[in-house]
Amino acid sequence: MEIPISYYLILSSALFAIGTVGVLIRRNAIIIFMSIEMMLNAVNLSLVAFSDLHRSIDGQMLVFFVMVVAAAEVAVGLALIYVIFRNKGNVYVDELNIMKW
């Protein structure tokens, strides 16, 4: 019994929305970063679902590349957060106002 594509899409959008809320309301940069990962995963889910619907492997290839980009992004992003922590002593995004005039 196949699962309708709409279920996948609704789940995907819900996860994406949860990730958006996380990015918007949290102060801790690491949790914001994790929420971004969740949004990437939500997109991956809809790609896999469409790949299954059309029986075409291209969607899964895109997921593969998203994962590669996510891995690179996490490596650089966490290094950035680490540097911020070393310089400021915390990682709260609303206290990172040194670029403000």
Add this chain to the structure above:
Amino acid sequence: MNLPLLIGVMVVKILVVFVVFLTTIAYVVLMERKVLGFIQFRYGPNRVGPWGLLQPLADALKLIFKEDFTPPGANRFLFVLAPVIVGLTAFLPLAVIPFADKILPDTLTIYGQKLDLTVASLNRGVIADVNIGLLYIFAVASMAVYGAVIGGWSSNNKYSLLGALRLSAQMISYELALGLSVIGVLMIAGTLSLVKIVEAQQHMWFIVYQPLGFILFLTAAFAECARTPFDLIECENELVAGYQTEYSSMKWGLLMMGEYGHVVIASALTTTLFLGGWQGPFLPPVVWFLLKTFILIFFFIWVRGTFPRFRFDQLMYFGWKVLLPLSLVNILLTGIIMLYMPR
């Protein structure tokens, strides 16, 4: 097609494999103490039962009756979760490792019902023949680090935390070399299914084609199991017992079972990938499989008895600057040879 009976057969098969695995773990602990005793010119356990054969039972009884202590300030849920993860990741890879060719006939009659056992490879000597078998094992193995990290963090103890940090760095570093060193085998066999990898070794074991890959894989497996000479997470003089420091009673027992379970799984996997799995003349397949696995387990213990421990910077240097480049060279050489020397 009788689904409940088929599921029953499946459950019995899983239970038999699992019980044999648990017994193996218990006796590997005894074997290690005996062999270490032999290496160090002493007897090892010899008081409980003949030649100390009942020692595992006595150890288990002792652990069950010990006080189960949770340190104050510890996160109770995560503190319990960590040994469970360590145990699970040691048991789960068992599902895809083939230990024999055929263990049951194609059809079986139970209570007058004729069962077709070719369904879900019930008649084969493997619990699940999945086409991503090796990837599944790597996925489970990459989960093992969570057990240590969660255990170390939730213990609320600086030695535990340091041990956990060391272990996670070590396991992430050596996972790369572990994964890359088997790619040569995958290139020759052309499949990720462990059953098919064993079948591809019918004429020649892969250790002959992949001597460098074998050595690299075994070295990385030592580090993944955190065994001597890579057991920095629990070097007593620096870290007490690493992430296990605060654990006691059966929680510690589960951590111990996980540790030896990883050794058994690593040996069984090396056997499957490089030493032809259950293949061999004269003796039944299961005996061949167990024989090869136990020779490798003995090698693990032998190394523990003879090698000193690495320093942490040496460990990192070795993993990133020796093992990783060598496994890449191995892939390159395998590719060149496969291209210019068609079999």
Add this chain to the structure above:
Amino acid sequence: MQIIFFLLAATALISGIMVVIQVNPVRSALFLVLNFFALAAIYLLANAQFIAAIQIIVYAGAIMVLFLFVIMLLNLRQPEEGGAHRHLGQKIFGSSLATAVIALVIYKVFRMIVPPGKPLTPDFGSTEMVAKSLFTDYLLPFEMTSILLLVAVVGAVILARSKVE
């Protein structure tokens, strides 16, 4: 099949919400791992075995361990001072935006015309099929990802190294 999907979807949603509302970063990270596991199982339902396996290996096994590693390194155990969340306005704005996204997708999904399903080939989503596609149609992007990863490694090392005089 559908019952399994609903269970997994519920796990994914609840763990996703927990990621956002937990005050302790370690717990957030662990719930995110659970979320990734649920998604990997859903990928299996959608005939993507290879993607499911690398979802666990890459996301749960490497990326989240890195997150946990950094959280422990920075020792962010104590809850954030001054509250975990920012202003009330942001909360209202964020939640309404999220609701709008979900509502829009649901609205579109029920007006969508789904093409008829095609028959499933036995090797669909297997490692061989992904690999064939990767090394033929997608060879250029694949090679470019290696440069991307190299750049990321160099960048991370330079950013995180201790000050060298």
